[in-house]
Amino acid sequence: MSEERVLATYVIETPYQLEHAAVVMAGEQSTGTFVSVPGETAFIKETYGANIVRITELEPAAAPSLPGCKPPRGDANPVYRRGEVVLSFPYHNFGPSIPNLLATVAGNLYELREFSGLRLVDLDVPVQFMEKYRGPQFGIAGTRELAGVTGRPLIGTIVKPSIGLSLAELQALVRELALAGIDFIKDDELNGNPPYAPLKDRVRAVMEEIERAADKTGKKVMYAFNITGDIDELRENHDVVVEAGGNCVMVGINSVGFAGVSHLRTFSQVPIHGHRNQWGAMTRSKALGMEFRVYQKLARLAGVDHLHTNGLDNKFYESNESVVRSVRDCLTPMFGDDTVMPVLSSGQWAGTAIDSYRAMQTVDVLHLAGGGIMAHPGGVAAGVESMKQGWEAALAGHSLGEYASTHVELRQAMEKFARP
Amino acid sequence: MSEERVLATYVIETPYQLEHAAVVMAGEQSTGTFVSVPGETAFIKETYGANIVRITELEPAAAPSLPGCKPPRGDANPVYRRGEVVLSFPYHNFGPSIPNLLATVAGNLYELREFSGLRLVDLDVPVQFMEKYRGPQFGIAGTRELAGVTGRPLIGTIVKPSIGLSLAELQALVRELALAGIDFIKDDELNGNPPYAPLKDRVRAVMEEIERAADKTGKKVMYAFNITGDIDELRENHDVVVEAGGNCVMVGINSVGFAGVSHLRTFSQVPIHGHRNQWGAMTRSKALGMEFRVYQKLARLAGVDHLHTNGLDNKFYESNESVVRSVRDCLTPMFGDDTVMPVLSSGQWAGTAIDSYRAMQTVDVLHLAGGGIMAHPGGVAAGVESMKQGWEAALAGHSLGEYASTHVELRQAMEKFARP
Numbered sequence: 001m002s003e004e005r006v007l008a009t010y011v012i013e014t015p016y017q018l019e020h021a022a023v024v025m026a027g028e029q030s031t032g033t034f035v036s037v038p039g040e041t042a043f044i045k046e047t048y049g050a051n052i053v054r055i056t057e058l059e060p061a062a063a064p065s066l067p068g069c070k071p072p073r074g075d076a077n078p079v080y081r082r083g084e085v086v087l088s089f090p091y092h093n094f095g096p097s098i099p100n101l102l103a104t105v106a107g108n109l110y111e112l113r114e115f116s117g118l119r120l121v122d123l124d125v126p127v128q129f130m131e132k133y134r135g136p137q138f139g140i141a142g143t144r145e146l147a148g149v150t151g152r153p154l155i156g157t158i159v160k161p162s163i164g165l166s167l168a169e170l171q172a173l174v175r176e177l178a179l180a181g182i183d184f185i186k187d188d189e190l191n192g193n194p195p196y197a198p199l200k201d202r203v204r205a206v207m208e209e210i211e212r213a214a215d216k217t218g219k220k221v222m223y224a225f226n227i228t229g230d231i232d233e234l235r236e237n238h239d240v241v242v243e244a245g246g247n248c249v250m251v252g253i254n255s256v257g258f259a260g261v262s263h264l265r266t267f268s269q270v271p272i273h274g275h276r277n278q279w280g281a282m283t284r285s286k287a288l289g290m291e292f293r294v295y296q297k298l299a300r301l302a303g304v305d306h307l308h309t310n311g312l313d314n315k316f317y318e319s320n321e322s323v324v325r326s327v328r329d330c331l332t333p334m335f336g337d338d339t340v341m342p343v344l345s346s347g348q349w350a351g352t353a354i355d356s357y358r359a360m361q362t363v364d365v366l367h368l369a370g371g372g373i374m375a376h377p378g379g380v381a382a383g384v385e386s387m388k389q390g391w392e393a394a395l396a397g398h399s400l401g402e403y404a405s406t407h408v409e410l411r412q413a414m415e416k417f418a419r420p
Numbered sequence: 421m422s423e424e425r426v427l428a429t430y431v432i433e434t435p436y437q438l439e440h441a442a443v444v445m446a447g448e449q450s451t452g453t454f455v456s457v458p459g460e461t462a463f464i465k466e467t468y469g470a471n472i473v474r475i476t477e478l479e480p481a482a483a484p485s486l487p488g489c490k491p492p493r494g495d496a497n498p499v500y501r502r503g504e505v506v507l508s509f510p511y512h513n514f515g516p517s518i519p520n521l522l523a524t525v526a527g528n529l530y531e532l533r534e535f536s537g538l539r540l541v542d543l544d545v546p547v548q549f550m551e552k553y554r555g556p557q558f559g560i561a562g563t564r565e566l567a568g569v570t571g572r573p574l575i576g577t578i579v580k581p582s583i584g585l586s587l588a589e590l591q592a593l594v595r596e597l598a599l600a601g602i603d604f605i606k607d608d609e610l611n612g613n614p615p616y617a618p619l620k621d622r623v624r625a626v627m628e629e630i631e632r633a634a635d636k637t638g639k640k641v642m643y644a645f646n647i648t649g650d651i652d653e654l655r656e657n658h659d660v661v662v663e664a665g666g667n668c669v670m671v672g673i674n675s676v677g678f679a680g681v682s683h684l685r686t687f688s689q690v691p692i693h694g695h696r697n698q699w700g701a702m703t704r705s706k707a708l709g710m711e712f713r714v715y716q717k718l719a720r721l722a723g724v725d726h727l728h729t730n731g732l733d734n735k736f737y738e739s740n741e742s743v744v745r746s747v748r749d750c751l752t753p754m755f756g757d758d759t760v761m762p763v764l765s766s767g768q769w770a771g772t773a774i775d776s777y778r779a780m781q782t783v784d785v786l787h788l789a790g791g792g793i794m795a796h797p798g799g800v801a802a803g804v805e806s807m808k809q810g811w812e813a814a815l816a817g818h819s820l821g822e823y824a825s826t827h828v829e830l831r832q833a834m835e836k837f838a839r840p
Contacts, residue, residue, distance in 0.1 A: 029610065031581045038794065039589060040581045048584035066704050068737025092616045093583050099648050099675035100612035103697050107609060107672075110700030111736035161451045161460045163513050164468035169459060189527060190449065192520035196512045228519050231651055231683035252527075255519035257677020263651035277523050280530030284486050285705035316531035317488025374458065 004091035004126040007053065008105040012085055013064070013117030013287060015071035015078035018055050022085045024114050026050035029104050030089065048093055053086040064116030065287035080116055091125075096132040098258045098298060101125065106290065117287030123294045127335055129301055133262055135338040138271040138305045140364050143341055146247050146271065147183050147222045152395065153353075153363050154222070155387045156184030158345070158370040163191050167205040170197075173380070174206050178213030178221045180381035181388075182373075184366060187226035189252055189277045193237065199225065200240045207244040224250035224273035224306075231256075234264050242269050251304075254278035258302045265303025273343070274304030284317065292326045300330075300340050306366055311344035312355050313419070324359045331362060341366050348372050349417040350410050351400050353390030363395070377412045386413040424511035424546040427473065428525040432505055433484070433537030433707055435491035435498030438475050442505045444534050446470035449524050450509065468513055473506040484536030485707035500536055511545075516552040518678045518718060521545065526710065537707030543714045547755055549721055553682055555758040558691040558725045560784050563761055566667050566691065567603050567642045572815065573773075573783050574642070575807045576604030578765070578790040583611050587625040590617075593800070594626050598633030598641045600801035601808075602793075604786060607646035609672055609697045613657065619645065620660045627664040644670035644693035644726075647684075651676075654684050662689050671724075674698035678722045685723025693763070694724030704737065712746045720750075720760050726786055731764035732775050733839070744779045751782060761786050768792050769837040770830050771820050773810030783815070797832045806833040 014021040030050040031040055061080040071078040094100040106120050138146070147154050157177060159170065177185055193199040206223055214220040227237035227249045234256065241249055250273035253261055264272060276299075282289040292309075299307055309326040310318045323344075330342040342365050344356060349372030356365070369387055376383030386409035393403035393410070400418075404411040434441040450470040451460055481500040491498040514520040526540050558566070567574050577597060579590065597605055605626075613619040626643055634640040647657035647669045654676065661669055670693035673681055684692060696719075702709040712729075719727055729746040730738045743764075750762040762785050764776060769792030776785070789807055796803030806829035813823035813830070820838075824831040 031584055039585060039593070044581050044584035048581075066737070067706060068704070068739065070737075093610065093614055094612055095615045097612060097649055097653075099650060099672060099680075100614075102675045103609045103612070103648065103672050103695075106701065107697035108700070108736070110698070110704060111730075111738065113735065113737040115737075161464055161468075164451055164464035165459060173459070189523045190513065192514055192517060192523070194513055194520075195515045228523065229517055229679075230519060231679050232686070233517075252519060252523050255522045255677075256679045257675075259649075259651050259676045259680045260519075266652070275523075277527035278530065280528070281526065281702060281709045284488070284530060285708050286487060288705050288708075289701045310531075315533065316528070317486070317490075317533040317535075318531065319488065 004128065005088040006091055006101065006105065006126070007124040008087050008089065008120060009122035010085045010087070011058070011082065011117070011119045011121050012115055013061050013080050013082045014115050015069065015075060015080055016114055018057060018081055018083040018085070021114055022052045022055055022087070024112060025085065025109050026052055026087055028112060029107065029109055030093065048090055051088045053088050056084040058082040058084060061117065066116050068113055069116035070113040082117070084121070091128065096128040098133070098262065098302060110288065119286065119288055120290040120294050122291070123297055130335045130338065133301045133303060134265065135300055136303060136305045136340050137265065137268065139337065140339055140341050143271050143305055148219060149183050151363065152391050153365045153367045154183040155384060156186060156366055156368045157182060157373040158186050158188050158368055159191070160188070160370045160374045162188030163194065167197060167201060170202065171205050171209050174209040175213060176380045177384065178210055179217065180384040181217065181219065182221060182384045184222045184224070186224035186250055186273060186368070189226060189275045192226050192228045193233070199227065199237055203240050203244045203246060207246055211245060220247065222248045224248040226250045228252040228255050231260060231263060234260060235267060238264065238268055246270065248273055250275055252277050253299055253304065258298055261299065261302040261304060271305035272303055273306040274299050274308065276308045293329050296326065296329050297334060300334065300338055304340055306341045306343050308345055309342040310346050311348045311367070312352050312359065314346035316346055320359065327360050327362070327365065331364060343368060350386035350390035350413040351418055353387065354394040354400055357391070357394035372413070372417060375416070376409070377416050378409055382409040382412060385409040424548065425508040426511055426521065426525065426546070427544040428507050428509065428540060429542035430505045430507070431478070431502065431537070431539045431541050432535055433481050433500050433502045434535050435489065435495065435500055436534055438477060438501055438503040438505070441534055442472045442475055442507070444532060445505065445529050446472055446507055448532060449527065449529055450513065468510055471508045473508050476504040478502040478504060481537065486536050488533055489536035490533040502537070504541070511548065516548040518549070518553070518682065518722060530708065539706065539708055540710040540714050542711070543717055550755045550758065553721045553723060554685065555720055556723060556725045556760050557685065557688065559757065560759055560761050563691050563725055568639060569603050571783065572811050573785045573787045574603040575804060576606060576786055576788045577602060577793040578606050578608050578788055579611070580608070580790045580794045582608035583614065587617060587621060590622065591625050591629050594629040595633060596800045597804065598630055599637065600804040601637065601639065602641060602804045604642045604644070606644035606670055606693060606788070609646060609695045612646050612648045613653070619647065619657055623660050623664045623666060627666055631665060640667065642668045644668040646670045648672040648675050651680060651683060654680060655687060658684065658688055666690065668693055670695055672697050673719055673724065678718055681719065681722040681724060691725035692723055693726045694719050694728065696728045713749050716746065716749050717754060720754065720758055724760055726761045726763050728765055729762040730766050731768045731787070732772050732779065734766035736766055740779065747780050747782070747785065751784060763788060770806035770810035770833040771838055773807065774814040774820055777811070777814035787811070792833070792837060795836070796829070797836050798829055802829040802832060805829040
């Protein structure tokens, strides 16, 4: 049998001794049940049981973070201990299967009453997973090649309003953006395949404009069509995009599951743009769910090429520190050439380029500005230009004000979007 | 355009006025972005915008439940207001698509910084969803017919130890259970298609025993094989089960996504046993994620026939009140004949039958005891018998002690499993 193990790191909170709590986790997620059963032999425990690799005590919690925890009997005023626990699971318990891995490392254990907090913070799987799933097909280099962009981030936008544009309105917008030299456009995650404007009509309308603009400019915009849907629709929608000459598909990872993403990966001919909507539900409570570090590893294994990370000063709850850590995670190899392009998004405009570059020290990002381009006072083309100027300033080491003094689009963006 | 709407009910927590917070939610999840954009016309807002149907103020929170909330500027000591908010979304924004519906009703809004809590607590979709997804194929009646059980719950067990049994050990266990007259057996959710005992071998081994026992007893046990896996594997695994004469498949709903479940539903020839492992991560923080009421509606639409709900006095954090509500939800029709069989599980034994019947007032449950059958002092057959006796007592209105005094298997179960 394989000696390979999966390492799963948790931060736990419990009124029990950390050692006891770790034993409960390991038992629940491998050979145990609530009472000893006859067949649970020493051989089975040894061969299939989870091991406790390490326990590191952390500061205790002032109060239980999650409801339903049952402290030890007779302990009227328990200490809610916190600790980092690393468990190792035999790879042969599940094999190279993300769905079955999840049942082990992120399954019932969230519900155990011995815990008032349990969060999966890191995960290391053996290379067999990458051999099966194959990871990002295009990644950063493939995306850059298709988009024809080197030495700076891809500049992109999201079609806004998110929903409701007629095909003619959408065409006019895409035309303007494409002629303005934008690198990337994406559908909003709210816009999938709605009855009022079916995806196939949207694809035809958009690709017509993109090809026409490419004839003029020599540059073919990358457009991520939102092909999110049921399983059979993923293939149909993908084929509609590819047959129309499209060069990117977007999918809501949590809407189709990692299983849906890895299914798409088996036949996709274009990069997969991974949107993470619903992710907040899995991560915003710090005592539950999982860290982005785990999520991005699974999404990469499953085969996304781009992955949303939020951007600095976003309109969401996420801190800049967390965003920067997420970007770094996406750019950290797991088994080799398997990094993906982080997608900076939400509340982005030209002025966020300098801070982003300073904090992230990379140009390997896809920088999306929705309102920051669409609502630019000089119009959409000026919005695109301002984003490029922001990154020029960042790469040349200029301050925003300095560079804006000689670049009108950047100055207009500052006037409209800079927070006082 | 269709006048149909989707109604989504949330419990929110926010340092803003509830009305303002509801406007933010509605805007984010329909036509809005962080700044007004030129194309967001009155027509678009009216046709595609989400409406606020109702706001009901609840007791405020003492402190913010989730991190990252940004109170209004200048409000140094904000009140974290709580309220129930009902939003209505135009059906034509997404059409009958669970994946795209999720992006709207459960997407980015969890991350909005205006909120220190946001939980989806109910969801009503128009009938077009049921017309597309078709819901449970077998449901309660179809399951009862296949299992040959009327007038009482199906009595079942989970193979324990969860993992590690050799095929010969598994066969011996299944034989014993089948000859003891059990109605239902399931694989553990940890046991999918592991290299040490591939599903196809497990299916062959188990079905051999089940058919042999059926020849003797005239009763064919329903066995839920855990076919959880990647998308193409779902069909392969399903076919392996059906070709071997199997009559149920189990899938980890959150491991394959609702998209995976509804894909399986399109071709499954047997009932789908829906396991909800990982569900705790989506629900245990009361300020985040969703209520089981929403989850079970989506799982039923997607096509499960059985759905795990925990059982009374379970080993998890979930309260009995919550379990009973979940069972009732599964038994409440949405559009007609679309109820599913709730699966009572975790820490169950014969003694939980009486309380379950009293609290749930139904026999339409699948009552699973793992340790409660496997670790019964009289052996597995006595464990099964004790479960039947527990339900006899429940249905006849006897107390546990009373019925146990004349039924040895029930008495043995009490002696071992009853909590002092």
